[in-house]
Amino acid sequence: xxxxxxxxxxxAAQVSLATVDRVLNNRGGVSSKAEAKVKAAxxxxxxxxxxxxANLSRRRVYRFCFVVPSGDxxxxxxxxxxxxxxxxxxxxxQILIQIIxxxxxxxxxxxxxxxxxxxxxxxxxxxxxPEIQEEVSRLRxxxxxxxxxxxxxxxxxxxxxxxxxxxxxxxxxxxxxxxFLGDSGEILMIAGSxxxxxxxxxxxxxxxxxxxxxxxxxxxxxxxxxxxxxxxERLVSEASAARPLxxxxxxxxxNKGLVRAVQKADAKPVTIVHELTPTSRQxxxxxxxxxxxxxxxxxxxxxxxxxxxxxxxxxxxxxxTGKIRLNIFSRENIQ
Amino acid sequence: xxxxxxxxxxxAAQVSLATVDRVLNNRGGVSSKAEAKVKAAxxxxxxxxxxxxANLSRRRVYRFCFVVPSGDxxxxxxxxxxxxxxxxxxxxxQILIQIIxxxxxxxxxxxxxxxxxxxxxxxxxxxxxPEIQEEVSRLRxxxxxxxxxxxxxxxxxxxxxxxxxxxxxxxxxxxxxxxFLGDSGEILMIAGSxxxxxxxxxxxxxxxxxxxxxxxxxxxxxxxxxxxxxxxERLVSEASAARPLxxxxxxxxxNKGLVRAVQKADAKPVTIVHELTPTSRQxxxxxxxxxxxxxxxxxxxxxxxxxxxxxxxxxxxxxxTGKIRLNIFSRENIQ
DNA sequence: AACAAATTGATTGACGTACCTCAAATCACA
DNA sequence: TGTGATTTGAGGTACGTCAATCAATTTGTT
Numbered sequence: 180x181x182x183x184x185x186x187x188x189x190x191a192a193q194v195s196l197a198t199v200d201r202v203l204n205n206r207g208g209v210s211s212k213a214e215a216k217v218k219a220a221x222x223x224x225x226x227x228x229x230x231x232x233a234n235l236s237r238r239r240v241y242r243f244c245f246v247v248p249s250g251d252x253x254x255x256x257x258x259x260x261x262x263x264x265x266x267x268x269x270x271x272x273q274i275l276i277q278i279i280x281x282x283x284x285x286x287x288x289x290x291x292x293x294x295x296x297x298x299x300x301x302x303x304x305x306x307x308x309p310e311i312q313e314e315v316s317r318l319r320x321x322x323x324x325x326x327x328x329x330x331x332x333x334x335x336x337x338x339x340x341x342x343x344x345x346x347x348x349x350x351x352x353x354x355x356x357x358x359f360l361g362d363s364g365e366i367l368m369i370a371g372s373x374x375x376x377x378x379x380x381x382x383x384x385x386x387x388x389x390x391x392x393x394x395x396x397x398x399x400x401x402x403x404x405x406x407x408x409x410x411x412e413r414l415v416s417e418a419s420a421a422r423p424l425x426x427x428x429x430x431x432x433x434n435k436g437l438v439r440a441v442q443k444a445d446a447k448p449v450t451i452v453h454e455l456t457p458t459s460r461q462x463x464x465x466x467x468x469x470x471x472x473x474x475x476x477x478x479x480x481x482x483x484x485x486x487x488x489x490x491x492x493x494x495x496x497x498x499x500t501g502k503i504r505l506n507i508f509s510r511e512n513i514q
Numbered sequence: 515x516x517x518x519x520x521x522x523x524x525x526a527a528q529v530s531l532a533t534v535d536r537v538l539n540n541r542g543g544v545s546s547k548a549e550a551k552v553k554a555a556x557x558x559x560x561x562x563x564x565x566x567x568a569n570l571s572r573r574r575v576y577r578f579c580f581v582v583p584s585g586d587x588x589x590x591x592x593x594x595x596x597x598x599x600x601x602x603x604x605x606x607x608q609i610l611i612q613i614i615x616x617x618x619x620x621x622x623x624x625x626x627x628x629x630x631x632x633x634x635x636x637x638x639x640x641x642x643x644p645e646i647q648e649e650v651s652r653l654r655x656x657x658x659x660x661x662x663x664x665x666x667x668x669x670x671x672x673x674x675x676x677x678x679x680x681x682x683x684x685x686x687x688x689x690x691x692x693x694f695l696g697d698s699g700e701i702l703m704i705a706g707s708x709x710x711x712x713x714x715x716x717x718x719x720x721x722x723x724x725x726x727x728x729x730x731x732x733x734x735x736x737x738x739x740x741x742x743x744x745x746x747e748r749l750v751s752e753a754s755a756a757r758p759l760x761x762x763x764x765x766x767x768x769n770k771g772l773v774r775a776v777q778k779a780d781a782k783p784v785t786i787v788h789e790l791t792p793t794s795r796q797x798x799x800x801x802x803x804x805x806x807x808x809x810x811x812x813x814x815x816x817x818x819x820x821x822x823x824x825x826x827x828x829x830x831x832x833x834x835t836g837k838i839r840l841n842i843f844s845r846e847n848i849q
Numbered sequence: 850a851a852c853a854a855a856t857t858g859a860t861t862g863a864c865g866t867a868c869c870t871c872a873a874a875t876c877a878c879a
Numbered sequence: 880t881g882t883g884a885t886t887t888g889a890g891g892t893a894c895g896t897c898a899a900t901c902a903a904t905t906t907g908t909t
Contacts, residue, residue, distance in 0.1 A: 181575045181608065184865060195888045200867070210876095210886060230606045231566035232865035235894050240516040271565045273516065350846040361696045388846060475839070502849060504810070507842040511685035511723060514837060519895055530858040535897070545856060545906095567895035570864045 183224040192220035203228070234273060241274040242298040243487050245480075246289065246305065247328065249280030253406075253432045254454040254476070258304075258329070261476035265484060274484065281305070283406070290314050300324035300487035302341070307332055307376050324490040326501070328483055329474065330377050338490060341483045341501040343474045345377045348505050349384025349430075352451045355470055355507075356385075356426050357393035359449045364425030365397045367418045367448075371406040371431020378430045381453075385428055396426070404433050412436030416443065424448040434458045438467045455508055463510045471513075473506040518559040527555035538563070569608060576609040577633040578822050580815075581624065581640065582663065584615030588767045589789045589811070593639075593664070596811035600819060609819065616640070618741070625649050635659035635822035637676070642667055642711050659825040661836070663818055664809065665712050673825060676818045676836040678809045680712045683840050684719025684765075687786045690805055690842075691720075691761050692728035694784045699760030700732045702753045702783075706741040706766020713765045716788075720763055731761070739768050747771030751778065759783040769793045773802045790843055798845045806848075808841040 189199045194213055201209045202217040209217075220226075233239075245262055248255045259278070266276035277298065281289045289305045293314040301323055305311050312335040315325050319336040331340040356366065368385065370378040382401055389398055399418065404411040411433035418424060419440070429437050429452040438458065441450055447466075452459050455473040462468030482501055489496055524534045529548055536544045537552040544552075555561075568574075580597055583590045594613070601611035612633065616624045624640045628649040636658055640646050647670040650660050654671040666675040691701065703720065705713040717736055724733055734753065739746040746768035753759060754775070764772050764787040773793065776785055782801075787794050790808040797803030817836055824831055 181573060181865095182605075186865085197888060197890090198886085201887090204867075206868090208886060213887080227606050229570070229608065229865050231608060232570050232894090233867070235564070235567050235570060235864095235896090236866040237868080238516060238894055270517070271562050273564065273566060344849070347847050347849075351844060354844050354846045359693050384846075499849075504841060504849070505847050506839060507847075509686060509689050511689045511719075512682050512840050512842075514679075514682075514834075514839070516894095521895085532858060532860090533856085536857090539897075541898090543856065548857075564895050567864090568897070570866090570894095571896040572898080573864055 183226045187224050188220045188226045191224050192216040241488060241491060244277045244279055244296050244298040244301040246279045246281060246292050246301060246303045248283040253456050257476045261480045265480045286310055299491045302326050302328045302483045304328045304330050324487060326483055326486055339486050339496060339501045341479055342503055343505055345380035346384035348472055349381035350388045351505060352428050352472055353385040353388035356449055356451055360396060360425055363395040365399055365422055366426040367399050367424050368401040369404045369411060369414060369429045370401055371404055373403050381430045404431055406432035408433045408436035412440045415440035419444045438462045441467050460513055463508060463513055471508040473508055474503050475506055479503050518561045522559050523555045523561045526559050527551040576823060576826060579612045579614055579631050579633040579636040581614045581616060581627050581636060581638045583618040583639060588791050592811045596815045600815045621645055634826045637661050637663045637818045639663045639665050659822060661818055661821055674821050674831060674836045676814055678838055678840055680715035681719040683807055684716035685723045686840060687763050687807055688720040688723035691784055691786055695731060695760055698730040700734055700757055701761040702734050702759050703736040704739045704746060704749060704764045705736055706739055708738050716765050739766055741767035743768045743771035747775045750775035754779045773797045776802050795848055798843060798848055806843040808843055809838050810841055814838050
């Protein structure tokens with residue numbers, strides 16, 4: 180009823196079980212002739228290893244860590260929730276998820292967190308600092324598989340990145356901004372931090388499409404909101420007091436402040452923000468926010484786990500691995 | 515190292531392994547006192563059943579069927595590809611996927627396919643015909659779990675629907691159409707079939723938002739393209755010859771014809787279509803198509819498998835189960 | 850107290866794979 | 880042909896759970 184087993188392979192290859200085992204788990208000490216026979220038998224019988232039995236036998240437990248910024252609002256809260264959901268689901272598949280919270284810009288703390296890991300693979304969302312890249316190298320050297328999550332560390336030894344194509348996200352934002360805005364006018368771009376890679380990539384994509392396709396719109400110099408509602412509110416208020424804004428592209432967190440400022444402004448600018456949180460969802464509903472570009476945290480976590488598993492099992496990763504789709508939410512399709 | 519086992523539970527509950535087993539698999543013949551002790555021990559030790567071992571022991575193999583329309587172009591081809599990918603991946607988790615191709619509108623054939631099933635659960639994409647709903651009831655009665663895929667059969671005995679919220683899809687199309695179009699003008703809606711539920715729901719959503727928010731735009735009566743490129747091309751050509759079209763909402767298949775007609779037309783209408791296929795992708799790239807609303811076939815298949823598994827294991831389904839996210843693609847975010 | 854019925858315990862053999870040991874067979878090379 | 884190295888075979892134990900049997904104990908009823 181269920182597929183062929185190693186016994187069937189051994190029979191088909193006319194060798195002993197031990198030899199099949201040696202080939203399958205390349206333990207060496209097998210003549211090339213025997214190896215060929217076994218491989219042929221595998222192909223012929225259509226044998227696939229029963230992973231459940233294999234893992235059971237070797238008492239294998241996958242231990243994956245997630246080193247991510249903590250917080251109980253906004254994106255990080257969603258990520259946290261997604262992680263906990265997945266953790267509960269994965270226990271019964273013998274996959275143990277450990278969530279290690281850090282502080283968003285605390286490099287030292289992140290390094291410390293990475294230093295004390297004891298697991299097969301780790302997913303990291305951390306600052307792009309040399310100390311952290313070194314830690315990644317150290318982890319890799321000690322046999323831990325490393326993937327980056329949401330924020331990439333492309334210069335590091337990480338083996339995969341799970342998250343958005345941030346340039347494409349910025350380009351998409353610009354496209355919708357341009358198409359929603361018929362007339363000319365000035366657009367405000369607010370990043371969380373101008374020194375973070377992902378925010379910069381979004382800015383870059385946004386700027387480029389604006390320049391390529393919507394030259395009648397004017398981009399104000401990007402400002403830094405520090406992912407903080409109060410700063411964002413002040414920046415938006417000041418900008419729209421100085422001149423009429425037709426559009427706002429908010430790249431980082433702090434949308435609560437953005438919503439407050441937009442509601443007080445005289446004219447309603449086209450507002451595009453990132454991440455579907457309770458705040459931005461409400462903004463969509465009441466019309467303060469026009470579009471939310473979102474990376475699905477659940478999808479990211481699921482993808483990360485899958486990749487970590489593939490890596491620890493020594494499988495090679497499929498081509499499009501880790502690309503998280505950009506979700507676009509408007510008031511008509513918030514779920 | 516790995517979690518507590520039944521042995522630990524037995525020890526903690528001060529009962530025998532056999533009693534733990536009786537409670538865990540509710541075989542009956544256990545005093546309520548013992549049952550309580552075991553349950554307390556499970557909670558206290560944090561025991562979770564090792565599914566791999568359980569399935570191995572009872573030699574369980576999940577057998578899931580997918581009864582879906584075949585074809586080598588458009589959406590059904592994508593679905594087919596997604597199914598095959600998942601099938602290959604799932605073999606090693608002891609999940610056997612059988613793909614049973616049918617013809618799109620061949621109700622008799624679909625009924626026949628459903629009649630010969632031998633599996634634990636089935637995912638069906640079929641016409642909304644009484645014969646099929648009866649077949650679904652029969653399957654359910656014989657213990658097969660049934661979910662609908664992409665096209666729902668809400669009147670039937672199916673236990674879950676995996677697919678888009680088609681009303682929301684239509685509403686979203688209307689919103690973007692309205693926002694892209696500043697001026698007034700006439701909009702053409704082309705459905706595949708006016709008698710199919712999903713197409714009707716999309717139309718309904720589209721119409722409603724147009725009426726609620728964009729009354730300066732005029733909707734022409736919906737036409738039927740029969741998911742066929744030639745029909746669609748003819749319909750679009752005729753419509754745009756008769757009057758200037760500012761927008762086209764194409765709900766079904768046949769986008770090849772749509773693209774040809776739009777390219778020949780004098781004025782370029784805002785064009786929104788469904789499903790990201792090679793054709794619509796190309797349309798986005800060359801500017802013929804402005805927006806593609808897509809339901810991710812991979813996501814749908816993965817969700818369906820997960821639900822079928824939950825169902826056959828007797829777990830109850832999470833609340834938001836089966837809702838497939840509406841992906842919105844523009845030329846800047848085709849991946 | 851006697852007896853049947855209900856409950857509990859002890860034990861066993863799968864499931865498919867990993868991993869180990871020890872002995873037997875085959876090989877390479879002088 | 881003999882020696883040592885390499886390759887192969889046979890067999891066992893373990894992983895955690897299921898499913899079953901049979902004996903032992905407790906419980907309830909008269």
